[in-house]
Structure formats: C-alpha cells, structure tokens
Amino acid sequence: MNRKYLKITNKDGKVWLMPKRHMKTGLELYQPSSKKGLLLKRWLPWVYWLKPLMGKLGMSDIEYVMDPQIHHIIERKFNQNAVEYSVFEGTPCVHQKTTIQIFKGENILGYCKVTKNLELYGIFQHEQKLLGWLHEKGVGQIPECPYCGKTEDGNIVFLQTTTKTLNSLVGHELGIKQLEFLSMLKVKTGVEMLYYESDQYQTICSLKAHENLLTVSQQKIMSWAVDAIETYYGAQKQLFCAYHADFTPWNMFEDAGRLFVFDFEYGRCSYMPYLDMFHFLTQTAIFERELSAKQIYEEMLGRETELKEFFDNPWMAYLIYLVDVTARFVVRDGLSRTSDVDKLIKIWFELMELVMNKLK
Incomplete structure (x- = not known):
C-alpha cells in the first residue's frame, strides 16, 4: 500500500522517511543529538503541513511503498496485518543499511534492518547468534531476533523485537x-x-x-x-x-x-x-x-x-x-x-x- 511520507535530509546526508499518518509514532525512529534535531522531533507532527516551512528545512513530500516480500515477512513474523513503517536510510559508510521501525497506530512492534551487502549478512547472523547466547545466559532487557534471512529478490532482512513505547526516554548521561x-x-x-x-x-x-x-x-x-x-x-x-x-x-x-x-x-x-x-x-x-x-x-x-x-x-x-x-x-x-x-x-x-x- 502506498503511503504519503515526508523525506527529511540532514546536513550529513542522512535520510529519514516519516509517514504523515501517525507521524509522532514514526518519529520514534529518529534519534537526534543536536538541539535543532530535538526541536524538529518535538514539533514536526504539528507543523509538517506548512509546505513553505518544510521547503526551507529541506524536506519534501514523497510516496513510499514497502517491498512486498519484506512486508510479508514482517507481518508473518510479528503476526500482525496493516503494519506501518518509518524508515532511516542509514549512516553513509561501508556498512550502510536501511533501518525500518515497524508499528501499528501507537504500538511499536519492532525493527527491521535491510541490506544487499553480503558482508552485512554475516554481521546480522553474528548478531542473531549473540542475542541468542545472551538470552541463554539470562541477560534481559535486549531484543529477540525472530528472523534473519534473504528474500527472493536478494534483500537481506534482520528483524528484532522491542519494548519501546511513546513514553520511552533516551538518557544522554551515563547513569x-x-x-x-x-x-x-x-x-x-x-x-x-x-x-x-x-x-x-x-x-x-x-x-x-x-x-x-x-x-x-x-x-x-x-x-x-x-x-x-x-x-x-x-x-x-x-x-x-x-x-x-x-x-x-x-x-x-x-x-x-x-x-x-x-x-x-x-x-x-x-x-x-x-x-x-x-x-x-x-x-x-x-x-x-x-x-x-x-x-x-x-x-x-x-x-x-x-x-x-x-x-x-x-x-x-x-x-x-x-x-x-x-x-x-x-x-x-x-x-x-x-x-x-x-x-x-x-x-x-x-x-x-x-x-x-x-x-x-
């Protein structure tokens, strides 16, 4: 299903795709460290319809549709239908990957990492194995990995669960x-x-x-x-x-x-x-x-x-x-x-x- 999205690009060339529907939930994927970014996350759900302002901030309207094979895996593994997405296209580097937040209304279900890089496939498999080992050791407060594999068209998909909610906080001090x-x-x-x-x-x-x-x-x-x-x-x-x-x-x-x-x-x-x-x-x-x-x-x-x-x-x-x-x-x-x-x-x-x- 096509959705209307807002494309956000920062000065470092990082790109986020935020759904206009349930944008506040979608923005939980966006983790800014600057004051400008924090203000943007707070106020964007209320002002995104002001097109002149969005243009000045380097934002634009786009249509986005999730890859059908990835969408099918997500709905099957999370046992949900009509799920929604926000997308981060990744930090520019040799291991750049797309990160997708999976949610439904105000309920955040988990996250999906996607790449076609075979080296990253090995890293995803390593993370899946490490998470399993940590759970066996009794380590809590970490994700589970319900899926790590390839789609027929060559995308490598890594899914992880989360307990994140709209009330979750990010602490910036070592406490x-x-x-x-x-x-x-x-x-x-x-x-x-x-x-x-x-x-x-x-x-x-x-x-x-x-x-x-x-x-x-x-x-x-x-x-x-x-x-x-x-x-x-x-x-x-x-x-x-x-x-x-x-x-x-x-x-x-x-x-x-x-x-x-x-x-x-x-x-x-x-x-x-x-x-x-x-x-x-x-x-x-x-x-x-x-x-x-x-x-x-x-x-x-x-x-x-x-x-x-x-x-x-x-x-x-x-x-x-x-x-x-x-x-x-x-x-x-x-x-x-x-x-x-x-x-x-x-x-x-x-x-x-x-x-x-x-x-x-």
Missing part, C-alpha cells in the same frame, strides 16, 4: 541504569581466561593484519599501545565478559524504569568488563557536545575517582578501549573510509597519545 546493565553482563557472562584467548585479543590481531591502513606515525602509536596492553595482561587469567561495542544513547532507551539495549551488531563475548562505559562517554562527547580530544581527556581526568570503582587501572582500560574502537573502524572501513570516520580516528589517536603520556 545507574547503564552501569547496572553492564554489571549484569559481567555477572551473567563473565568467565576467566587468558588475554590471548579473548575476542578482545582477536580484534587486535585483525588490526595488525591491516596496519598498512594507518599512517607511519599512527603505526608507531598503535605499536606502543598494543605492547603496553600485552604487558599489562601478561600470562595470568583475567575476567572477560560480553561487550556491546556501540553502547551509546542512540542504541538504548528507558521505559517503565528499565533500560533496554539494542544493536549488538559489533558485540563480542569476551572483553574487559565495563569497557562499554568509555564508548558511551567518548562518543557522546564527540557527537553530542563536539568536544576536542584534549577536552575529552580532561573530562576523564575529572572522572578518575569514579572510574577506579570499576577498573584497577582506569587509564590502561581507556587505552584498551581506544585501541579497540580504532581497530574496529579501521578494519571495517578499509580503503573506503569516509572523511567522518577519519575525523573520529584522528580524535582517538590524539586521546591515545594523551593517555599513554599519563601512563608513563
């Missing part, structure tokens, strides 16, 4: 609920093993195989950092646990007093406990407050006492995080890195140098 979730991961999935047996080590190995993607100066910094990490771990067994790897406000929400966390695409089973804290703090500082590496480092200095409650050596833990996140993006994007990813990598390397100076 008690986020820490309780990470504590649950540690308790439910923690296991002692050697560093060289962990997924954390495997990420470093993949970076070493792609070190040609770094500049000469970056290779030197990374070599020093990796040597420091391997010396830190030594040959003693350590506790490792599940790691989300993209633990940010835009991948979680709070509802009825509980935190629900999703998008485990890059999650792993054996990483240092609580390492996700650094991703939350660093990425919100970059994307939501546009802080420099020096400013982020100074904020971490101010949190040192707090961080010591979770890490025996907070600065080594932060270095481990910075090496890991850099490795994942360098290996993931390869020679197809965008300028936005290069800016992130530059900040992470600047932070590595500051942290290494602190560790000396």
